[in-house]
Amino acid sequence: MTENLIGRRVDLLDKGFIELVDLMPHPASGIRGDLAIVNAARVSFLGESKGDEADKKLLFYLMRNHHSSPFEMVEFKFRLRAPVITYWQWIRHRTFHYQSANAQSGRYTPFKEDDFYVPSVWRRQSTSNKQASEGELDPEATAKLTDQLASFYKQAHALYQAALDMGVSKEMARLFLPGFSVYYTWVVKVDAWNLINFLRLRMANDAQYEIRVYAKAIYHDFFKPALPWTAEACEQYLFDQSIDLNP
Numbered sequence: 251m252t253e254n255l256i257g258r259r260v261d262l263l264d265k266g267f268i269e270l271v272d273l274m275p276h277p278a279s280g281i282r283g284d285l286a287i288v289n290a291a292r293v294s295f296l297g298e299s300k301g302d303e304a305d306k307k308l309l310f311y312l313m314r315n316h317h318s319s320p321f322e323m324v325e326f327k328f329r330l331r332a333p334v335i336t337y338w339q340w341i342r343h344r345t346f347h348y349q350s351a352n353a354q355s356g357r358y359t360p361f362k363e364d365d366f367y368v369p370s371v372w373r374r375q376s377t378s379n380k381q382a383s384e385g386e387l388d389p390e391a392t393a394k395l396t397d398q399l400a401s402f403y404k405q406a407h408a409l410y411q412a413a414l415d416m417g418v419s420k421e422m423a424r425l426f427l428p429g430f431s432v433y434y435t436w437v438v439k440v441d442a443w444n445l446i447n448f449l450r451l452r453m454a455n456d457a458q459y460e461i462r463v464y465a466k467a468i469y470h471d472f473f474k475p476a477l478p479w480t481a482e483a484c485e486q487y488l489f490d491q492s493i494d495l496n497p
């Protein structure tokens with residue numbers, strides 16, 4: 251039921267989350283997202299719904315033929331919190347960021363001591379792909395690296411706080427913070443077609459684990475429940491077969 255989707259929040263990584271803030275068409279309108287797509291396509295010949303079987307067939311035709319604009323009639327607005335390593339990859343998706351986003355300001359809000367990402371495992375460098383990782387370090391090495399990271403964060407935050415205490419501005423004191431690891435919060439809006447592009451790229455096995463966690467949560471917790479026909483058509487025609495579609 252899409253009514254329950256708005257306000258739903260899924261916790262991710264150690265301190266991150268994603269929450270659906272709004273959806274168009276709004277569930278209160280009684281119009282299902284899949285039907286909004288079909289109805290937009292039928293405007294071409296001034297028609298409307300012809301019942302589930304014909305409507306679903308039309309939606310599958312649109313997807314199969316990359317007739318994309320009707321899918322842009324559905325929009326999702328998310329509030330999310332993720333480490334900068336993920337934020338940085340996210341903002342490359344111009345249609346899912348630059349057009350419509352608002353982010354937390356480190357010039358305005360001071361960072362807290364636990365605003366940093368602590369991974370649960372340390373992945374090894376891949377030997378076959380210079381950009382990727384594979385396998386994990388053993389538990390002893392993991393514990394050692396995690397301890398080192400925690401003490402590094404503590405020291406960095408202490409330097410940041412000391413600079414603030416000396417009267418340094420927040421916009422400059424943040425130079426002391428580990429930039430890749432700090433958590434950011436932002437609100438962002440995207441239409442269904444461009445979200446599908448994001449999901450296709452970021453649920454794939456070659457996407458970094460951290461952003462894949464967010465992409466999979468979007469797909470299973472929000473996209474699929476909001477647009478079940480569209481999700482089925484994506485799985486049939488658009489997503490690479492190697493994508494792991496398990497939640």
Ligand SMILES: Cc1cc2nc3c(=O)[nH]c(=O)nc-3n(C[C@H](O)[C@H](O)[C@H](O)COP(=O)(O)OP(=O)(O)OC[C@H]3O[C@@H](n4cnc5c(N)ncnc54)[C@H](O)[C@@H]3O)c2cc1C
Nearest residue numbers: 342343344345346347381444447448451452454456457458
């Ligand atoms: C596994 C992986 C590794 C990557 N590695 C790197 C890397 O090493 N370095 C790096 O810089 N990036 C890297 N990227 C980012 C990648 O190059 C894309 O910038 C990112 O995936 C966004 O994809 P997009 O352009 O399709 O999405 P969006 O920016 O959301 O655009 C969606 C679609 O809209 C259209 N579009 C949007 N803006 C324009 C425009 N101005 N002109 C014409 N068409 C437009 C395009 O058809 C585009 O496909 C990587 C991405 C992945 C998934």
